[in-house]
Amino acid sequence: MAEIKVPELAESITEGTIAQWLKQPGDYVEKGEYIVELETDKVNVEVISEEAGTIKELKAGEGDTVEVGQVIAVVEEGAGNGSTEAPAEPKAEAPKEEPKKEEPKQEAPAPKEEESKQRPIASPAARKLAREKGIDLTEVPTVDPMGRVRKQDVESFSSQPKQEAAPKQEQQAKPAAPKQDDGKPVVRERMSRRRQTIAKRLVEVQQTAAMLTTFNEIDMTAIMELRKRKKDKFYEDHDVRLGFMSFFTKAVVAALKKYPYVNSEIDGNEVILKKFYDIGVAVSTEDGLVVPVVRDCDRKNFAEIEGDILGLALKARDNKLALGDLQGGSFTITNGGVFGSLLSTPILNGPQSGILGMHTIQTRPVAIDKDRMENRPMMYVALSYDHRIIDGKEAVGFLKMVKELIENPEDLLLEG
Numbered sequence: 032m033a034e035i036k037v038p039e040l041a042e043s044i045t046e047g048t049i050a051q052w053l054k055q056p057g058d059y060v061e062k063g064e065y066i067v068e069l070e071t072d073k074v075n076v077e078v079i080s081e082e083a084g085t086i087k088e089l090k091a092g093e094g095d096t097v098e099v100g101q102v103i104a105v106v107e108e109g110a111g112n113g114s115t116e117a118p119a120e121p122k123a124e125a126p127k128e129e130p131k132k133e134e135p136k137q138e139a140p141a142p143k144e145e146e147s148k149q150r151p152i153a154s155p156a157a158r159k160l161a162r163e164k165g166i167d168l169t170e171v172p173t174v175d176p177m178g179r180v181r182k183q184d185v186e187s188f189s190s191q192p193k194q195e196a197a198p199k200q201e202q203q204a205k206p207a208a209p210k211q212d213d214g215k216p217v218v219r220e221r222m223s224r225r226r227q228t229i230a231k232r233l234v235e236v237q238q239t240a241a242m243l244t245t246f247n248e249i250d251m252t253a254i255m256e257l258r259k260r261k262k263d264k265f266y267e268d269h270d271v272r273l274g275f276m277s278f279f280t281k282a283v284v285a286a287l288k289k290y291p292y293v294n295s296e297i298d299g300n301e302v303i304l305k306k307f308y309d310i311g312v313a314v315s316t317e318d319g320l321v322v323p324v325v326r327d328c329d330r331k332n333f334a335e336i337e338g339d340i341l342g343l344a345l346k347a348r349d350n351k352l353a354l355g356d357l358q359g360g361s362f363t364i365t366n367g368g369v370f371g372s373l374l375s376t377p378i379l380n381g382p383q384s385g386i387l388g389m390h391t392i393q394t395r396p397v398a399i400d401k402d403r404m405e406n407r408p409m410m411y412v413a414l415s416y417d418h419r420i421i422d423g424k425e426a427v428g429f430l431k432m433v434k435e436l437i438e439n440p441e442d443l444l445l446e447g
Contacts, residue, residue, distance in 0.1 A: 033082035035104035037097050040071055040354065046098045047071040048224045049091050051158055058086050060106065067103065070224045074321075074352050084108040093162060094221075159318065160185045163220050182317055225319050236381045241418040244376040247430045251392050251408040254278055254440045269334035275389075276312065276340050277333040279364060281443045282436040283387060284308045284329050287362060290429040292421050293385040293414075294361050302420055311360035311380060312340055314347040315370075321347050322380055324360040368392065374411045384421060387433065388413040 037047065050070040054060055065077040066086070087107040091097050157180045161168050166189060173184045222230070236242065258273055265273040287294040287308060295304045308329040311322040323343035328336060346352045363380040368391035377388035390411045397407040414430045436442055 032087070033080070033084065033106040033108065034102045035066065035078065035080060035106060037069065037099050037101050037103060038076075038078060039099055040069075040076060044071050044099075044354070046096055047076070049093050049095050049097060049103070050075060051093060051162070052089060053077075054086050056086050056089060060084065060086060069097070071354075074354055074357065075350055078103075080106050082106050082108055157182045157185050159223060160189075164189050223318065229319050232381060233378050236379045240379055240381065240384075242379055242415055243418045243423070243426070244413050244415045245423070245426045245430055246374070246411060246413050247434050249410045249412055249434045249437050250397065251275075251410050251437070254437055255392075255408055257440050265334070269338070271334055271338045271341060273333065274337060274340075276364070276366070277336040278437060278440055278443065279387070279389060279433070280310050280312075280325065280328050280336050280340075281333070282433045283310060283362060283364060285436060285443070286429045286432040288329075289432060290421075290425050292425060293416060293429050295384050295420060296382040297384070297417070297420060298382075305361040307361060309359055309361050311363035311383075312343065313363060313365035313380075314344050316347050316350070318350070321352060321357065322360065322363055323347055323352055323356045324358070362386070364389065366390075368410065374413070376413055377415050379415055379417060384417040385426075385429070386415050387430075388415070 040047065047069040048071075050068040052067050054064075054066040060066055060080045060083065062081065062083040063079050066080050067078045069076045069078060084106045086104060088105045089103070090105070091101075091103045097103055157171075158168065160166075160182055161171070161180075164185070166185060168180055168185075171180050171184050171188045173180045254275065258275070262273045265271075291304050292302070294308070295302050297303075307327065309324050309326050310328045311324045313320055313322050323346070325331075325336060325339045325343065331339070343352070343356060346356065360380070360383065362383060363377075363386040365377050365386060366389040367375050367377075368389050372390050373393065374390055375388055377386045379386050390413075392408045392410050394406050395409045396404050397409065398404050412430060412433065414426055416426045
């Protein structure tokens with residue numbers, strides 16, 4: 032017998048939620064094969080079986096909260112593990128052993144066939160939504176040529192049964208679901224662990240930090256012209272596209288060096304000044320916002336930063352981020368402009384003391400001097416900061432320096 036336990040996840044994570052069992056009792060598993068997906072506060076983790084054999088028992092169900100070290104399944108060793116003992120058995124029992132040797136061959140394909148029917152290809156968001164709504168993914172049609180079930184497929188499917196449901200089902204749902212006096216229909220959905228964690232931490236930051244936001248605007252003309260001139264050669268040389276994020280990351284690093292308290296955090300009665308520049312880049316996924324960290328940005332060139340950002344963004348959207356990708360950032364950049372946001376006040380990514388918000392580029396008339404006006408591509412930027420350790424003068428100076436470096440991108444080379 033082998034027990035499957037919740038592995039050590041991270042120092043700050045002591046529990047998780049059973050997101051999905053990949054195997055069921057009676058299924059055959061190989062050593063090292065994934066059997067369950069755990070949803071933690073930050074990332075999803077797949078747990079493997081340390082032994083080959085048959086799943087004898089599942090000790091926790093999907094949606095249950097489990098702690099590190101808790102036994103969640105039992106695997107009964109298969110016949111293959113006893114092959115060294117087989118020669119010691121009497122020859123008369125050899126015919127009895129042959130069926131045992133064949134059993135894994137007969138059993139092994141069966142789980143795969145069942146799994147292909149019970150667990151179709153689906154995005155993590157689709158599987159999560161299906162669990163919350165009690166929908167069997169095998170019944171969800173999809174237009175994806177590879178047969179992958181997407182979140183929108185589940186949403187579309189979930190609305191159809193409600194319209195086609197029998198009147199009895201509608202009558203049962205009305206008294207149970209709505210709790211409003213006016214009797215308006217509502218849908219009650221369980222928040223994912225990650226969404227609960229996001230909500231909890233955002234409230235904690237607002238309750239514990241003296242958060243304030245200062246704003247400025249950046250003329251993007253110079254950087255856009257530079258990028259237009261260099262992007263093709265940049266891609267040819269480095270096999271990665273030149274975006275705005277590397278410029279802003281480099282500008283932020285230079286400003287953090289001049290205003291070190293923006294790169295710090297509070298620990299009790301002490302301030303920890305960080306002499307490293309690991310910049311978190313907020314990425315929106317179907318399961319919520321995550322902030323993977325680009326390490327040592329002060330030591331990397333533009334191509335290395337762009338490559339790291341791209342790699343982390345792809346891992347985030349494929350739900351393949353490791354815990355190490357999300358820990359230890361010293362400052363965060365978030366770009367609401369990709370969604371069309373013109374102006375916002377970003378919330379601190381605690382325990383960090385500063386976060387820069389980028390916004391959409393919009394052509395606006397700008398006064399060049401007292402006699403001339405021109406239409407320029409302008410971006411509003413915002414710095415939210417912890418006023419307990421960062422004064423307004425430092426915050427304004429930090430944001431002003433970022434503005435000046437972006438408006439004069441050649442200066443970034445000197446700062447680097």
